[in-house]
Amino acid sequence: MANVQQRLPENVPGDFFVDSTCIDCDTCTQLAPQIFRDHGEQCSVHHQPETNDETRLAMMALVSCPTGSIGATQRHDAHIGIDAFPLLLEDNVYYCGFTSESSFGAWSYLITRPQGNILIDSPRFASQLLKRIEAMGGVSQMLLTHKDDIADHELFHKRFGCERIMHSDDGATRLGLEQVIHGTEPVQLDDDLLAIPVPGHTRGHVVFLYRKKFLFTGDHLAWSPTRQTLTAFRSVAWYSWPEQIRSMEKLLSYEFEWVLPGHGDIHHADAQSMHNHLERCVAWMKTVR
Numbered sequence: 570m571a572n573v574q575q576r577l578p579e580n581v582p583g584d585f586f587v588d589s590t591c592i593d594c595d596t597c598t599q600l601a602p603q604i605f606r607d608h609g610e611q612c613s614v615h616h617q618p619e620t621n622d623e624t625r626l627a628m629m630a631l632v633s634c635p636t637g638s639i640g641a642t643q644r645h646d647a648h649i650g651i652d653a654f655p656l657l658l659e660d661n662v663y664y665c666g667f668t669s670e671s672s673f674g675a676w677s678y679l680i681t682r683p684q685g686n687i688l689i690d691s692p693r694f695a696s697q698l699l700k701r702i703e704a705m706g707g708v709s710q711m712l713l714t715h716k717d718d719i720a721d722h723e724l725f726h727k728r729f730g731c732e733r734i735m736h737s738d739d740g741a742t743r744l745g746l747e748q749v750i751h752g753t754e755p756v757q758l759d760d761d762l763l764a765i766p767v768p769g770h771t772r773g774h775v776v777f778l779y780r781k782k783f784l785f786t787g788d789h790l791a792w793s794p795t796r797q798t799l800t801a802f803r804s805v806a807w808y809s810w811p812e813q814i815r816s817m818e819k820l821l822s823y824e825f826e827w828v829l830p831g832h833g834d835i836h837h838a839d840a841q842s843m844h845n846h847l848e849r850c851v852a853w854m855k856t857v858r
């Protein structure tokens with residue numbers, strides 16, 4: 570729970586606030602940019618909600634914040650935020666909200682399917698979210714893009730009995746996961762689901778392509794709102810930046826319309842525009858040392 574005594578001075582006066590425990594994960598600024606901003610090393614409220622829609626967005630950010638750093642001085646029904654998740658993006662793909670501190674607020678996603686739902690990376694193991702996922706059919710598979718974003722995977726496995734899939738180079742074998750990806754060749758997980766190893770951010774990073782439309786990118790690829798194109802994160806290329814560039818080039822041969830990252834902004838565009846942005850991203854990466 571956020572503490573009003575620790576309210577950051579950068580917040581504008583009023584009901585909603587961010588306190589000093591904020592870890593600057595940017596979940597709130599991505600979910601509700603009209604309310605929250607990144608003022609440097611932390612985030613704060615730059616505009617107090619004035620409409621029901623804005624209050625709903627602020628409450629969605631409040632329940633999604635991994636550290637409980639967002640608070641309000643007035644009483645609000647928490648279900649305004651809770652019931653918004655999982656949040657439908659398109660078709661049968663949802664954003665889970667409820668981020669976890671152990672994955673630094675990484676975003677996770679849910680695909681609902683008659684043959685069993687899929688969770689991509691791990692949200693916080695929060696009872697309110699679990700109830701809603703259960704009502705949507707539970708989880709039969711958990712796709713883990715890389716070792717940083719696995720958070721509460723064990724608890725999800727115990728609760729839903731889901732099979733977990735991750736690359737051996739990110740510790741899948743050591744963790745005792747049910748399906749282990751090896752090497753750098755793509756692996757067809759289902760008719761419409763492909764795992765593509767993309768070493769760079771970590772050695773065993775994998776992105777998952779669903780229906781040639783939704784690309785779940787973990788920390789490999791995201792949208793840059795400042796440069797208005799696709800980007801990668803040089804400062805956190807823990808394994809190898811040159812390797813990440815090669816992995817990015819490999820993605821040029823795939824078609825997709827959505828980039829759904831763990832960190833960084835989501836982007837949706839037609840496949841050709843996305844391809845052009847990816848080419849721009851690769852060209853930019855080659856200029857960065």
Ligand code: SF4
Pocket residue numbers: 587590591592593594595596597598611612630633634635636637638639674
């Ligand atoms: S979601 Fe929470 S931790 Fe993340 S930037 Fe916002 S206030 Fe800070």
